[in-house]
Amino acid sequence: MELFYRITLHELIADILTLIEERELSSKNALERVFKRVSGKDRERARGLAHAYVFEIEKWRKKIDFIANSLLKGTRIEDLDLYLANLLRIGIFEMKFKGVNPAIATDSVVRVVKEKYDLNRAKFVNAVLRETEKFDLEKALKKLKEKDRIEYLSVKFSHPRWYVEYVIDLLGYESAIRLLLSNNRPQRYYVRVNPLKTDIDKLAEYLEEHGVRTARTPVDDVLKILEYETPITRLDWYKEGYFVIQDLASAYVAHVLAPEKGERVLDLAAAPGSKTFHVAHLMENTGKIVAVDYSAERLQKMKAKMKVLGVKNVKLVHADGMKFKDKEPFDKIILDAPCSSSGTYRQFPEVKWRFDEKKIKKVIQVQKAMIRNAYKNLREGGEMTYSTCSIRVDENEENIKYAMNKVGFELVDYPFSWGEKGVTEIGDKVFRSFTHLHDCNSFFIAKLKK
Numbered sequence: 001m002e003l004f005y006r007i008t009l010h011e012l013i014a015d016i017l018t019l020i021e022e023r024e025l026s027s028k029n030a031l032e033r034v035f036k037r038v039s040g041k042d043r044e045r046a047r048g049l050a051h052a053y054v055f056e057i058e059k060w061r062k063k064i065d066f067i068a069n070s071l072l073k074g075t076r077i078e079d080l081d082l083y084l085a086n087l088l089r090i091g092i093f094e095m096k097f098k099g100v101n102p103a104i105a106t107d108s109v110v111r112v113v114k115e116k117y118d119l120n121r122a123k124f125v126n127a128v129l130r131e132t133e134k135f136d137l138e139k140a141l142k143k144l145k146e147k148d149r150i151e152y153l154s155v156k157f158s159h160p161r162w163y164v165e166y167v168i169d170l171l172g173y174e175s176a177i178r179l180l181l182s183n184n185r186p187q188r189y190y191v192r193v194n195p196l197k198t199d200i201d202k203l204a205e206y207l208e209e210h211g212v213r214t215a216r217t218p219v220d221d222v223l224k225i226l227e228y229e230t231p232i233t234r235l236d237w238y239k240e241g242y243f244v245i246q247d248l249a250s251a252y253v254a255h256v257l258a259p260e261k262g263e264r265v266l267d268l269a270a271a272p273g274s275k276t277f278h279v280a281h282l283m284e285n286t287g288k289i290v291a292v293d294y295s296a297e298r299l300q301k302m303k304a305k306m307k308v309l310g311v312k313n314v315k316l317v318h319a320d321g322m323k324f325k326d327k328e329p330f331d332k333i334i335l336d337a338p339c340s341s342s343g344t345y346r347q348f349p350e351v352k353w354r355f356d357e358k359k360i361k362k363v364i365q366v367q368k369a370m371i372r373n374a375y376k377n378l379r380e381g382g383e384m385t386y387s388t389c390s391i392r393v394d395e396n397e398e399n400i401k402y403a404m405n406k407v408g409f410e411l412v413d414y415p416f417s418w419g420e421k422g423v424t425e426i427g428d429k430v431f432r433s434f435t436h437l438h439d440c441n442s443f444f445i446a447k448l449k450k
């Protein structure tokens, strides 16, 4: 029975990893999809375990693949059938990162390969995993360090090579290493109070009473979670929408936008809605917010969440934010643009492996088109926040310069109360946060005016 359960878990994990890559899903979303077809009394335990495995395997994927590619002959793990590659990754992860007995780790994976593929491939995986057991990672890393220092850092900290080069260039060597280290630390959670239901003091008290230790943050309506006994998503106040889980930097955007009661606000890339809801809360359900996103699935989720949070002034629109044009102009706009997500590696390690230079160039074109379209939707004198969870200058400061020089926006000299300055000649007027400095996503905000 125990054996059967373990094999099932390995299959589920390989399914989730494969879905994440094939469909570009978040690990949370892929986990939800795969667990829809799982039932039984151990479901919740299996789900917790699968989540931990998937998260760690995505985090350490480059290091895992380095081990695999050091052992594979005549092929690379990236060239194997994806599901098979993921089974191999699970085996290597269990053995080298989790300290599972090598014989047990090998046996669990080989059994699945035998069942799903054939004896030949089972023998192949068996051979690679037997080699893994003997593989001296430290020695191989030392050799790599002498040959190619950037590749060494990329493998050691399990980050894309382009990112390592980029952050050394942006921050200097020491800060870059601190950032790489902090991206691999456990996720930090923040909660934002829903002012329609309670206030920050009552929320802090409630959380304290329920074994959650919190601290105040530079953002007035946000608490940092320091310790908890029960996961906060299991608390009644979470289920009833008294608070939301929202990253610290993300929760700063609505304050910078500073919407006033009764205004018309447009959110051009709204789902899953953290910033839309925040604006709705600050406006106390007055005025009108039009929330556009081109993902129908994400809008559906937003609709459900809106009810829980008591938000009543939002109209959801399934449309392309590069083209959407309303009849009347807006007083304020949030453009929280789709981006390389290179500031969210600690929270979503799977995105590390999703973007290459070509894809980043493409997303920058979308960002620019959205900036142009935002301008068309804004009234004269209207204001907009442009934000991304990217560390890259071309997605941030360069786009702001584009908005100023090519589109007609003016950059507002907003008095940011925390965070770092940006770079280039507009650096003094924009906001940046970094995971190693602020214990949240690396993030960018600028405020623009028409």
Ligand SMILES: C[S@@+](CC[C@H](N)C(=O)[O-])C[C@H]1O[C@@H](n2cnc3c(N)ncnc32)[C@H](O)[C@@H]1O
Binding pocket: 250, 268, 269, 270, 271, 272, 273, 274, 275, 276, 292, 293, 294, 295, 298, 319, 320, 321, 322, 336, 337, 338, 339, 366
């Ligand atoms: C950074 S996320 C937005 C997060 C959201 N603002 C929040 O705070 O919860 C970017 C969003 O842009 C959406 N998106 C990407 N391309 C789009 C387009 N052309 N038009 C509208 N939405 C788009 C994605 O579906 C995704 O939901």
